[in-house]
Amino acid sequence: MRHVRICLISPPTVTDFEDASVAESDAIRLIAEHAPIGVLSLAAVVEGLGHPLDVIDLNRWYYEYLRASGHHTEGRNFCEFAARRLAELPVDVYGFSTICSSYPLTLRMAQEVKRVNPRATVILGGPQASVVDVATLREFSCVDYIVRGEAEVTLPLLLGALTADGSLAGIEGITYRADNKIVRTPNAPVISDLDTLPMPAFHLYPYVRECRYLPLELGRGCPFACEFCSTNDFFRRRFRLKSPDRVIGEMSRLQQQYGVSTFDLVHDMFTVDRKRVVEFCEALLASGKTFYWNCSARTDCVDDELIELMAQAGCKGIFFGIETGSPRLQKSIKKRLDLADAARRIECTDRHGITTAVSLITGFPEETMEDLRDTVHFLLDSLRLDNAAPQLHLLAPLAETPIHARYRDQLTLDDIYSDMSYQGWRQDRADRRMIEAHPDVFPNFYNVPTPWLERAYLQELRDFILHGMQRFRWLLVALHQQSGDLLTVFDAWRAWRHSQGAARRAHGMDSSVYYANLSFRLDFLRFLRSDYLSTDDPAQLAVTAMVEFETAFDPPDAAATEPEGAADTAGVASEAPGPVVLRPDEVLGFEAVPRLPDRVRVAHLGIDYNCLISCLKEKGNLAQVPRLPLVMAERRVDDHTSEFVQLSHLSTQLLQLCDGTRTVRQIADLFGTLDVDVDGIAPVKAGVFGLELLRQQGVIEATQPVPQPAA
Known part of the structure; x- marks a missing residue:
């Protein structure tokens, strides 16, 4: 077998943010610093074959692009910047990992790499390419092979066949062209014993010593079948966990090598097997070492006793996918959570100081205004907890999910993008043309019909709530508690905003940009003072005080902050030490x-502000x-x-x-x-x-x- 030089490329997740100030924010930087665990797991396998190997993190390249002078002024976009760098590498095989949000960008890079280096082999893998493999090969000649599903076994077999000019017919889990036809071999079996995989090749990651935390894989597969989720297809619903000894051994090794003690333990549904979670936590405690970790769970797969044990073992963050606050929709989307029980579990994690992501989605086809109201109420109740971090997303019809299959022929493209599939404010024109031309390849950028709800309303509500939480969290809670329904406040604010022309004053910003801008905060506080709050309502007096509190700490203008006499003393050296x-x-x-x-x-x-916050937390009488x-x-x-x-x-x-x-x-x-x-x-x-x-x-x-x- 001859050796070839291979370049494994992680999918970008922050390239939607072309505003440098947004991209450099702490929240986005945290995303960018997430080492690409999937690519590093494959890198460990490929390295074992003896092939020369490069690992490229496109998120890190994106920050180099943003900070480099001249690229924006010269009109050079990130795709050109990255594709040129990739094409200049002395590489025989490019392996692109893919996700839905940046799939257009990945394919544009692949096209450019193939144009500059036509003899190179381009292989795609990862969740998005796996589910749209046939459509991708049919529409994009730059792609030579697609590895579907888990690739640690399949990719070495494919590379072995390519380097030895062998047959592909017996390799499961690949899609390719032969005799001008697309060949799709049977699915490869999942890897049943994850402990047999090598440790991810963190030593090949150039930025590992800059990471404040590192991801580690706990397991794979989810036994549930939610209507909107794509995990089922990729991992075949086969739930598997690595052994506690294996995971703790990797944590100890990484702590020793890189000084990292915080880990993002990756598994869509870690807590399905309670006994295994207890074993892991007890093994961590018995190790005598201090580690901090985050994980994902369902609220019906944990209890108060287990949460307490997880906290003792170093758990600092849990992601709970609640999806909807509507009991009716819980059944419709096959999530089937008991929402009262879910609320109790979130309260329990808060008591134990665990930061809890409470993820909710709106825009389901069957969703009504009452369902939406239930979701907003659940979100606001979570917002009362100090350690809860609610999220609100627009639904995206992810490829080959049950929702996508049901509405495949009714999808529309309306420029209202789900942040489940796209994060930014503006869609690149080249991406847009590609998305319009190939709906079967990029369904996540389209939307399902929502006959009972206007999508523009949902988008603005999402932006209002998410940016409102960042700018005045407790004011939102107070308004919800005083009115009984934050949607009524939002409706009044929306009508006022449009009547005042606030959007036009904000230099022609679209809705998402407007809500991320300071103009939103200033306009909303003005709306509350001038049009919404009444001095005659005792309950509203508390909310009025909250508005006064928020307004009091608004940054003054530059002229007001200039120290008195600064102009007279500028440039005058002091003779005596201060x-x-x-x-x-x-x-x-x-x-x-x-x-x-x-x-x-x-x-x-x-x-009494402290009393007011306590009242909001306890749902008392304002x-x-x-x-x-x-x-x-x-x-x-x-x-x-x-x-x-x-x-x-x-x-x-x-x-x-x-x-x-x-x-x-x-x-x-x-x-x-x-x-x-x-x-x-x-x-x-x-x-x-x-x-x-x-x-x-x-x-x-x-x-x-x-x-x-x-x-």
């Missing part, structure tokens, strides 16, 4: 000068939240994160004395002259203690003047 900010571990002396840091802002409210004047302080941790502190009356009085000129001694003396109740403690002593508390909370900082040299 004051030094005390570290938290340093003692707050009497001569230190407390002041409000630039990163801290304060606002006066007329309601009209009974205490009204009292208080001060909230916002401390900006970074550009994306803030922490809030509700100040007591005494803390507020102390803060008012911190004018940036008074020393601790002077403030304590002044505090002692006030009429304050400090439970018998000397007022001066209480003042010093209160200043130290404010400093530890990050509300104030203290500077110590640098001693001046003697004249």
Whole structure:
């Protein structure tokens, strides 16, 4: 057998985000840093055959493209950038892994690689190519072979036949051309013992030492048959798990080699076999090692006792696919969850500090407004939990799923893309032309009929809720609790927005771009103040206070934030050293000068904010939240994160004395002259203690003047 140079290429998942500021956000970067576990698993097998091997992560290339100068200004898109780099590699075989969202981009790259290097062999694998194999080979001559399903056994057999000029007839699980006909061999059997597979080839991944966490495969296959899910076809519904010893051994090895202790344990349905989950958790605890991990589960395949054990064993995140809050639709889509039980499981994970993704979908063909309302209610109830992270997606008819098969002849293309199949705001024109020409290859970009619901309404509702959660989570919960139905608030807001022409003012943005922009936040708060909230309704007073709270911490404009006198002092060098900010571990002396840091802002409210949040969490009576004047302080941790502190009356009085000129001694003396109740403690002593508390909370900082040299 001759050796050939092989390049395995992971499917891109972040290339939809052409706005650099969005692509560089923490949430998207977390996606990009996910090492391509499927490609690395294949790489380990191919490496064992002795073939020279390259592993390409297109997500990482995309960030190189975004950061490189000139590409946008020269009109060079990422497809051209990546295809040129791929074509320049001295490669004999290109192996592209595929997913539905970036399948058009993958095929465009394959076309360009084949054009530049026509003698190279192009092989596709992965979920999308596996289910649209015949249509792909029929429409795209650049593709030579498709490996369907699990490829760790099939790909080596195919490579062996290609390098030895052997026959393909006996290889199961491949699709190819022969004598101008498309040949589809029988499906290959699934790999029954996953422990026989080699460890993924992380050593071939150039970015492994940059990863904050690493993915590891727990198992494959799901025994359930949800109408919208494509997992069933790819893994043949054969549920399999790796042994605890195998998984923990890989975790230990990776921790030793790369210093990583956090793992994304990949399996669509890890908790189907409760006994095996218990064995895994107990083995982790018995190992004496500390690992943190995330997994996926169904709410009807866990219980409170198991969740507690998982938390003890290091579980920090669970993905729950709830799909719909409608009991009727639960039966229709064959998910069949007990929603009350699902809510209890989510509450249990929250109690144990496990971050829980609560995934919901809208846009099912049978869905009515009442079904949608049930889904929104379930989402908002989850939003009350500190550790819950609800999601709302538009349905995509994934290829060869039961929903796709049922509505194959009724699909339409309306530019309202599901974020299950496409993430970005704009569809590349070349991708669009390809999608229009080949609906059988790209059905996930189309939509099924929704006779009872307008798709534009669903898209805007999704954007409203998802961006609303990011910008004012508790305000959404408060509005839902006060009104009894967030959809009524959304309908009123939508009507107001269109009557005010907010979209036109936002420089012609489409709906998704508008909701991701600060304009949405500013417009929505203005709508609530001017048109929605009433000062006569006691329940609405709490919501009004929430709006005041949100408005108080809106970033002021640049002119307002420019320090007074900055223009007069710019460029003037200081002859004497300035004051030094005390570290938290340093003692707050009497001569230190407390002041409000630039990163801290304060606002006066007329309601007990902490009480309000507790009321929302417990679904209490908003009209009974205490009204009292208080001060909230916002401390900006970074550009994306803030922490809030509700100040007591005494803390507020102390803060008012911190004018940036008074020393601790002077403030304590002044505090002692006030009429304050400090439970018998000397007022001066209480003042010093209160200043130290404010400093530890990050509300104030203290500077110590640098001693001046003697004249």
